[in-house]
Amino acid sequence: MRIELTEEARHRLLAIMQAENKAIQLAYDISGCGCAVSGVPSLWLIHPTAQHSLTNAGDEQLPIFYDKQQAVFFEPTMKLGFNVEKNGFRLSSNNQIYRTAMSVTQPPSATIYSM
Secondary structure, eight states: OEEEEOHHHHHHHHHHHHHHTOEEEEEEEOTTTSSTTSOEEEEEEEOGGGGGGSEEOSOSSSOEEEOGGGGGGSOSEEEEEEETTTTEEEEEOSSOEEEEEEOEEOOOTTSGGGO
């Protein structure tokens, strides 16, 4: 899986990562959804040591990690942009729009990714 970033998204994510001293993870969040296939793509701030069990979908300058088991919910190539009007990140591919106004948040406390 690969995530291409617009310059605006890259700039904003780098600022968040540096301010928080954390890494970014794209997750298929099923917390409160009731079913493992009913989830929401989310951007999580994770502790840098949590990335050792994850795979990089970004690039060397700005890695975006994901759990390989969740790759089934995403397409092989996606684009992450920033929507200024909605003040959120937009995840899309050539075939669909996943979310139009994602924030970068902490993962749910029950998840193993919040190390």
